[in-house]
Amino acid sequence: MDAPLPVSASSLSPAARTLGYAGLLPQIICLGMVLTGHEWRFVAIAGGFAYAAAIFSFLGGVWWGQAVHSGRATAGAYAVSVMPSLLAVGLFLLWTFGWEWPGPALLYLGALILGSPLIDRALGFAQGDFLRLRWHLSVGLGSLTIALGLLAGQAI
Numbered sequence: 001m002d003a004p005l006p007v008s009a010s011s012l013s014p015a016a017r018t019l020g021y022a023g024l025l026p027q028i029i030c031l032g033m034v035l036t037g038h039e040w041r042f043v044a045i046a047g048g049f050a051y052a053a054a055i056f057s058f059l060g061g062v063w064w065g066q067a068v069h070s071g072r073a074t075a076g077a078y079a080v081s082v083m084p085s086l087l088a089v090g091l092f093l094l095w096t097f098g099w100e101w102p103g104p105a106l107l108y109l110g111a112l113i114l115g116s117p118l119i120d121r122a123l124g125f126a127q128g129d130f131l132r133l134r135w136h137l138s139v140g141l142g143s144l145t146i147a148l149g150l151l152a153g154q155a156i
Contacts, residue, residue: 010129021140024141027051030048030051031144045148048145048148052110052141053091055141056113058084059084059113059116060082063119066123066125067123067125073125077123084112092105103153106148109149110144110147112142117134117135
């Protein structure tokens with residue numbers, strides 16, 4: 001088992017940080033398309049949902065990987081790790097069943113992303129600098145996704 005890094009050391013390279021923040025660009029572009037009244041605004045809303053759902057599912061994979069790497073994970077850690085993918089698909093199915101979509105689904109998805117660093121913290125596998133970056137990225141993507149959800153009804 002790896003020892004935690006000292007508080008002054010960083011386990012994240014500048015490239016990891018830069019590319020992490022660059023991951024907000026797709027949602028920023030989707031939101032910009034909706035705000036400017038672009039003719040493809042519904043595509044931007046659907047794309048924003050797909051991107052947020054993919055990232056949320058990816059977070060479950062991160063949790064799974066951290067659990068495996070830790071060597072001390074419980075079955076609960078693995079169960080929590082599969083929840084983002086199941087929730088994302090469930091939110092997409094609302095549209096499939098003809099319920100109001102995508103606004104409410106984007107709001108729920110944004111809120112789940114906003115709260116996802118709490119799972120990182122509860123699992124206890126992540127380093128402090130990773131958690132700080134996760135908070136920044138989750139607040140960014142969660143807020144952008146919620147904004148897209150609030151605009152979805154007006155844009156369609």
